[in-house]
């Protein structure tokens with residue numbers, strides 16, 4: 001990605017620092033001290049779920065096992081996001097450093113990059129980088145840690161961490177029951193940390209600038225900055241690194257085309273913010289899912305008034321109908337019902353009251369689905385339906 | 395390390411479910427904890443025999459403070475949690491889920507074989523599901539796969555719970571069934587979507603008895619049988635297997651574990667079978683033939699120093715036979731050449747029996763009442779026509795017999811008992827126990843030991859207890875002492891035997907053989923967990939609790955028999971005197987023994 005399109009913060013793509021030195025300093029600390037630092041920084045996962053990274057590492061660290069594993073989740077299947085690809089293209093050594101740091105902390109000797117199938121073209125260059133990096137690790141940092149690339153199976157759901165593990169084990173890419181969580185029983189039953197590409201980079205950054213400083217970027221509960229893939233009705237689509245805590249209205253002022261009627265935060269599984277809520281909504285992890293602070297894996301899509309929100313929702317639902325792994329009932333059939341349902345209402349075959357049924361169903365899907373995919377279909381569904389009811393009916 | 399594990403195993407957690415406190419072992423699911431409290435939580439994808447899937451989600455419960463509901467079958471109890479199983483939120487969620495399943499389902503209960511015994515039907519009626527709540531998303535134009543002799547697949551009635559898939563891989567190590575597609579296209583299928591008959595399937599029917607709905611059923615033949623019975627030209631005989639009599643009652647109003655032998659015989663006579671005979675007769679015959687085959691192999695080994703295949707493995711279970719033909723085609727010499735009791739019976743029905751009764755064998759319709767789905771395939775194996783006709787015309791499952799009795803409208807509960815017809819209706823307790831895992835071994839040892847030593851086997855009450863029970867692989871060993879002169883060569887020999895049930899356990903035995911490390915002389919293998927009492931043709935549900943009760947009934951039946959050893963049965967002595975002459979003799983070879991074929995692994 002061209003660096004000149006980046007805005008506001010420039011940590012991720014900054015090539016000005018040497019990972020080896022950061023690691024060298026970090027490795028002077030004890031494993032528990034490293035975890036302390038990460039926890040103190042308030043770093044949370046950038047893959048969507050927003051789990052505290054230090055806590056995740058701590059869980060894996062506390063497991064007794066002969067072997068542990070670090071996995072970098074580079075499946076990046078959410079339509080409209082391409083930030084992990086950009087990171088792997090531009091600053092791969094930071095990702096590798098993040099993996100090594102995690103490996104050091106939890107006591108793993110093996111790391112894998114689960115690379116989205118479509119990104120296979122990155123493999124040769126990545127492998128070179130890995131060789132270079134592990135040589136340095138072995139010889140200069142005295143750390144026996146190896147990294148391999150695993151080519152992804154190609155389904156969106158394989159980005160879900162337990163489906164990812166199944167797919168790496170040669171099983172069907174279906175999410176597993178949790179618990180057990182991967183930190184307890186992950187790849188082939190070994191304690192495993194799965195982190196997003198971006199998360200790993202920020203973990204390194206915590207040691208570059210110090211936990212205290214990191215924590216002061218962003219807002220309470222959402223420390224640091226984040227990469228956003230901006231798309232839709234914007235003259236400036238691209239990847240931007242922005243501080244957490246920005247108001248959607250500020251975001252729209254900066255990126256919109258002057259006619260934005262909604263912003264979809266977090267892609268198909270995220271929330272739709274209508275114009276009237278732009279002022280009241282900030283971007284971050286904080287608050288309840290339905291509160292006024294929204295999490296995102298990084299996709300920010302702007303819709304102007306020429307867009308049909310019915311079509312937007314229809315596209316999302318078609319995506320879920322296809323991409324659900326299909327194993328659990330609320331998700332497999334629920335997604336089909338939501339899609340058929342809005343079609344039937346649009347065509348006048350069902351009355352508008354049927355929308356209430358569908359909203360209730362989307363809540364059941366949130367409550368009962370086995371993994372994050374089915375659980376979050378209701379996010380976009382309810383936020384779009386509730387805010388653009390007329391567009392659904394007429 | 396060991397001690398530490400022990401502590402973990404004994405660690406208890408305390409939780410509250412619907413206001414009641416309970417302590418359970420760490421790792422126990424919320425579902426099982428609730429069950430201990432007598433709280434019923436509905437399930438669909440869960441089966442006690444299988445690993446947890448957690449995909450149907452009807453078992454959801456509400457744990458205080460948790461963001462979402464949780465699947466109780468898949469969630470271990472955690473210390474201090476407060477669980478509610480029947481709040482309006484939970485009920486609403488379950489109702490939605492069941493309604494979703496119904497919207498995907500080809501609801502045809504009026505014509506469905508599993509009606510009144512279907513878990514989806516029961517739940518949707520319990521939860522009073524409104525069929526109109528959702529738009530139908532049933533796939534059109536899916537075809538019923540009727541290619542197999544044993545198993546029919548109707549995908550339109552499948553709820554995709556994967557119980558069959560888990561059964562076939564986990565219990566049977568066959569993997570005939572798999573999951574394909576994702577999203578709305580996710581479905582259960584076979585390797586390359588081939589018809590079931592064209593993939594490696596043992597016809598064991600375990601998938602059927604683990605399926606909660608009418609998606610998997612046995613191929614049904616009872617209409618043909620009714621027609622044959624109605625045809626005055628035909629002489630229709632049925633023989634019923636030992637495990638049928640201890641399970642059939644479950645379909646007809648009796649508690650699990652009730653023996654209904656006499657009532658069953660009466661009912662079949664009333665239905666109009668011209669003769670109701672006992673497969674046990676053929677089981678006793680199997681013991682004679684197989685026992686002598688074993689002794690023959692041992693003689694070749696110890697006297698003639700030939701290179702004979704040991705252990706010899708039983709061949710009564712057609713699912714197992716097909717399994718070894720596919721999976722271990724280079725080790726078929728380990729199989730006993732004996733046909734299964736069903737096929738021995740069939741071959742004799744159209745020869746010995748016809749002769750004795752003065753009936754033209756061409757008019758005989760020979761039916762086998764079996765706990766088994768694989769018997770349907772076996773009856774149709776092309777080589778099974780040694781009588782000059784198809785030896786067995788049809789195999790019926792216990793369930794089909796149950797349905798025939800229901801169709802006849804009789805009040806089964808109040809039927810009088812009657813005796814099997816003769817000839818080929820007399821048998822021993824040794825034959826009865828064929829129905830339970832370990833039974834063939836026990837029956838064989840009762841006879842072989844006595845033949846070799848002239849004394850009864852030294853177990854109290856003839857009960858060879860190490861052979862009994864539900865452990866996957868059982869072992870026993872007897873040292874032979876003070877033989878008769880003819881069997882001097884066995885003096886001091888330790889006879890090590892093993893028993894495996896469920897094809898997963900068969901694999902353990904076979905891998906030892908392949909590695910050249912099998913310590914056994916004789917092995918019994920049954921395809922189905924628990925043996926025939928847990929067969930793929932048995933009443934649904936079947937689980938360990940039910941298996942145990944059926945097994946108890948089998949051993950009780952054995953103990954109640956006057957004759958407990960195959961070689962002492964009068965009709966067995968008679969058939970050797972008058973017809974077969976001797977075990978392994980010329981006639982036996984022709985009618986009672988068979989050959990196996992190598993099949994492909996894929």
Ligand SMILES: Cc1cc2nc3c(=O)[nH]c(=O)nc-3n(C[C@H](O)[C@H](O)[C@H](O)COP(=O)(O)O)c2cc1C
Nearest residue numbers: 045046047073076077159160161195196199372373
């Ligand atoms: C359907 C689905 C798809 C997902 N896809 C991705 C993905 O492509 N990349 C990713 O990092 N996390 C993805 N996740 C989140 C992962 O399950 C997991 O939470 C994440 O990798 C953890 O890393 P983090 O803690 O660094 O965010 C997905 C989750 C779900 C439910």
Ligand code: SF4
Nearest residue numbers: 325326328331371374
């Ligand atoms: S929620 Fe959807 S994607 Fe997740 S396990 Fe269930 S069916 Fe699969």
Ligand code: SF4
Nearest residue numbers: 502503506509512608
């Ligand atoms: S499978 Fe069950 S619900 Fe479906 S038609 Fe048959 S009995 Fe009815």
Ligand code: SF4
Nearest residue numbers: 562595596598599601
């Ligand atoms: S009959 Fe047995 S082998 Fe065949 S699919 Fe069913 S469980 Fe598998």
Ligand code: SF4
Nearest residue numbers: 552553555556558605
């Ligand atoms: S065939 Fe039966 S057991 Fe298999 S998935 Fe379908 S409903 Fe479940």
Ligand code: FES
Nearest residue numbers: 448450451453467
């Ligand atoms: S029974 Fe628990 S999810 Fe199916």
